[in-house]
Amino acid sequence: MTTRRKSRESALQFLYQWDITHQDARKDFDHFKEHFLNEGGDLFFERVVQGVLSHGQEIDQLIEQYSENWRLDRIASIDRTILRMAIFELLYCEEIPPKVILNEAVDLGKHYGSENSGGFINGILDRILNEVVRKAVQPASMKS
Numbered sequence: 001m002t003t004r005r006k007s008r009e010s011a012l013q014f015l016y017q018w019d020i021t022h023q024d025a026r027k028d029f030d031h032f033k034e035h036f037l038n039e040g041g042d043l044f045f046e047r048v049v050q051g052v053l054s055h056g057q058e059i060d061q062l063i064e065q066y067s068e069n070w071r072l073d074r075i076a077s078i079d080r081t082i083l084r085m086a087i088f089e090l091l092y093c094e095e096i097p098p099k100v101i102l103n104e105a106v107d108l109g110k111h112y113g114s115e116n117s118g119g120f121i122n123g124i125l126d127r128i129l130n131e132v133v134r135k136a137v138q139p140a141s142m143k144s
Helices: 003-021 025-036 043-054 056-066 077-092 098-112 117-137
Strands: none
Touching: 003 025, 003 043, 003 077, 003 098, 025 043, 043 056, 043 077, 056 077, 056 117, 077 098, 077 117, 098 117
16 A cells, blocks of 8 residues: 555544544644654645645535535535545645546545445546646636
8 A cells, every 4th residue: 555545544534533523623633643643744644634624615615516416514424525635635736646636536435435435526526627627727728
């Protein structure tokens, strides 16, 4: 398992717990790092967690906008958490190819979610990738 995959799984565990409990993220973050991560920390884990927490409102708006007929609170917590992480990566981790982000998110959905999670996650992320991320990086002359 790659280092980033382990980091994503750790971030998923932390953010899922936070989504369920809505407790103090800073206190829980320090506790999680102390008990579940190797000494020296995990920079990618920290980047994803802090990014999702910092950009949560923007990310949640995108999820609601691109998940047709689904309110955020109706989406399973594990799927919602995976979507939040992947959208953060799509928007703010330009060094990671979008295809890798989508594949990792779908794999997490298949492993931790329901039998339909992978397809559900892929559908939303694919729309966001094509309608938000790729549109934002097109040259001005190509935008309509």
